[in-house]
Amino acid sequence: MTLVNSRTDVKNLTLTFITEFEAPVERVWQVWEDPRQLERWWGPPTVPATFERFEFRPGGEARYYMTTPDGSKPRGWWKFLTMDAPNRLEFVDGFADDNGDPLDVDDVAAVVATLEPFDGGTRMTLVNTFSSTEQLEAMVEMGMVEGLTEALGQIDAVLAESAVSH
Structure with a gap:
């Protein structure tokens, strides 16, 4: 993976990551649609x-937890909004309680992943849009930029494996 750009835009309340992969768009899409592949990269290496x-469909939901080195398991949830396979995925992402239920359905970040052919491979742009400056600053303070950079760095290993047939 080549991380082409990572930027925080406080004015527009966004964190944007642009990465490039030596795999076709359809293959990169699979690391989103298959939860077992997604588990291998969503979260930094030390926090899988x-x-x-x-439920990978518009209106579907995902529930997950991340295991920290000390064994704690912070939880999150997604609601998938729109999909245009294999080029665009939109969802909201929020924190969840110990049962996996949303803590606050209004305290979410909107996420848009765009995949496009680029130089024989795929360019993936990931834009996280926050509801307030405070929410953006809190996520940056929690290490989201570093964590997501590390997470995205794991995708190449997943892509190197055979594509999963559906």
Whole structure:
């Protein structure tokens, strides 16, 4: 993976990551649609994700937890909004309680993943849009930029494996 750009835009309340992969768009899409592949990269190497629920369709939801080095398991949830396979995925992402239920359905970040052919491979742009400056600053303070950069760096290893047939 080549991380082409990572930027925080406080004015527009966004964190944007642009990465490039030596794999076709359809293959990169699979690392989103298959929860077992997604688990291998969603979260930094020391804080892996486990998806307990994964309804990959518009209106579907995902529930996951991340296991920290000290054994704690912070939880999150997604609601998939729109999909245009294999080029665009939109969802909201929020924190969840110990049962995996949303803590606050209004305290979410909107996420848009765009995949496009680029230089014989795929360019993936990931834009996280926050509801307030405070929410953006809190996520940056929690290490989201570093964590997501590390997470995205794991995708190449997943892509190197055979594509999963559906």
